[in-house]
Every structure is written in C-alpha cells, then in structure tokens.
Amino acid sequence: MTTQRQARSNNKNAQKSAGPKTQQGKSTSSRNARKHGLNTKLSSAMVLKWFRVILNDEVALPGPLETDDRLQAAHRLAEAEARLTRARNTEANLLNNDFVMPGEYDAQRIARATEDLLIEKARYGEWDKECDTVFKELVQDIRERKTAKAKEYARQVRIIKRYCAEAESQRRKAVKRWAEVEILWRKGLKIQTEVGSQT
C-alpha cells in the first residue's frame, strides 16, 4: 500500500512533469482521445456554404433563426448536409488510406526476415529447426497482428457507418421540413405579389 510519504512524493513529482510543455506537444496531446472526429463541432464555414446553396443566395446569412422558420429550416438542413459530408469523407479516407499500408509493411518485414534466415542458412548450412521456429513465429505474429488490425478496422467501419446512417436520417428529416416551410413561404410570396398587384 502507498504510504503517505510516497503519495506526497508522487504528487510532488507529478507536478514537475505534468503533461506536455511545448505548444506543439500540447496540440498533439489534445488529440489523444480523438478517434474519428465525427463528434466535434461542425465547421461553421462549411455550414454557411450549404446554407447559401440551399437558399440559392451567395450573400445569405443565418440571421434571426428563432423567428424565421424558413432560415431555421435551411440552417438545419445545412448542418445535416455538412455532417453527412464529413461522415462520408471520413468513411472514404478510412477505406482509401488505412487499409493499404499494413500489407506493404508486412511484405517488407517478411522479405527482410527471409533474407536474414537465408543468410543464416548459407552460413551454418541446413535450414535447421531453429530457423523454422523463427519463421513460424514471425508468420504467427503477423497473422495475429493482421487479425487484430482487421478487427479494429471492422469496428471503425461499423462506427462510421452508424454515423453515416444517423447523418443521412437527419438530412432526410431536414429536407422534408425545409420543403414544407419553403412551399408555405412561396405561397405567402405569391399571395403578397397578387395583393400587391391588385392594389
């Protein structure tokens, strides 16, 4: 059990090296818990771009969202689109980048190990039991690592697919809401135009 003296000492030592000191280190460690970044805040620039595209207005700004149903619906749809785009990009990056590298690395590793073992064989004669064991262990190690990697990959794909499905569902609801509000707004616009032209 830790004595009081040890605890005090641990505490004191911990104060001396509590985390990264440099700005770069702090920035790196701030991303330690980050898995895929899909829970982070959406980029406001991206949301604004979608907002303007939905309204077909290059200078539109999400102004009084609380009072204007149309802007609120457009903003909700813009957020849903931005969220879905981010999820789909993350999915594409995972498929394109993360699954290619380990195979190449393993191939290099096997080639190096085989070369070493062949040199050993040339030096000591026969491919003895020891060589055999070393090679089998290497293959087993790679196989286990690959299985673990494949499991982790499958887990990540599952998570991201869930985010994509969630984002898509939100977008569909937001599209329906936007269409309802937009149709009403257009009707209002038409009535006003007609009244205006009569007076």
Added chain:
Amino acid sequence: MENKKRIRKKSIGEAELLDLLPKMAIFPGEDKATFEDLRQALLSDLSPATPYETTIAEKIITLEWESHRHRSLRDALIMKKFKQLVERIFSTKKITSEYENDRDRALSEYSLALISSNEKNKAIATEKLKELGYTPEEVLSEAYAQVLNLTWAHEEKLAELELRQRRLYDDLNIVKRTRPDSIEDADILSEP
C-alpha cells in the same frame, strides 16, 4: 415601379458549389469520357434547377458511377474465373479442332473467344465447349459459385448504393416540389 424594392439576391455560381460536390476519382481501367457521358445523360434526365438540386443530382451521379464500378469489378471476377475454368476444361480434354497440334494456342483462343464480343468466334468456341460435354452456362454458374466469397463484398456495396440512390431520388423529388409555379409575365419584386 418606383416604390417597389428589387430583391437584393445574388445567385450561387458553379465555383461556390465545387467544394460541396462529391469528388469522383477515376480508377485505372475506367474511362473519363464514359463518366462524362453518364453525367450529362443523368443531368439532363434529372434536370436540376437550383444549386441545391444540383448537389443532389451530382450525388446521384457519383453513386451511379460507383454502382457501375462495383458491377464491373464483380463481373470481372466472375469472367476471370470463367476463363480459368474454360482453360482447365480445354487443357484436360482432347480438343477436336484444327489446333490439335497447338494446344496452347487453342486453349488461349477458345477461352478468350468465349468472353469476347465477337459473336462468330464466340459461337465457334461454344461449339467446341459443347463437344467436350459442357455448356457455357454450366461453366459460368460454377465460376460464380467459386468466386462467391469475393463477390459478396461488391454485392453488399451495390445494395447499399442502391438504397442511398433511391433515397436521394426521393429527396430530389421533395426539393423539386418547392420550385415556384411559373406565372407568365410575373415580376417578383420583394420578399415577404
């Protein structure tokens, strides 16, 4: 006209849309011109009228191309296995043909002819296959069964893409309903 305020609204141009449109990579063996043809055909069919409709239409196009890609990859796997099986049949059975003394040539030409688009050569190769007691359908179904563990990934992806595409078509139709009714000689002057 003097009292009426014109809408101060600047429509979205193509440049603003670029960031939001899905990026489509053309893979080795794919043809950019074919993609462009498909894109133009679908765009003319979907006829998007607003930038938002355009983004949905472009997503549908991307999904259509992806589906096309997975169908091609799946078919390539089946055809490769089909060719291997035909080669095996021709190499193990006696070929009753003018190529009898040149087995390798016969093997290669017949198996290639079976998967080619040249109907005349295909018919000759099919006859030779039948002489050996096989029909192309039998070999093809065997090929399909043997690559099932490889093609399922494509089949799964195709089902997912089809569902996403169907949803996007629904969304596009919903968005299209918000288009303003065209009133002849109308002049929209101010927002409500």
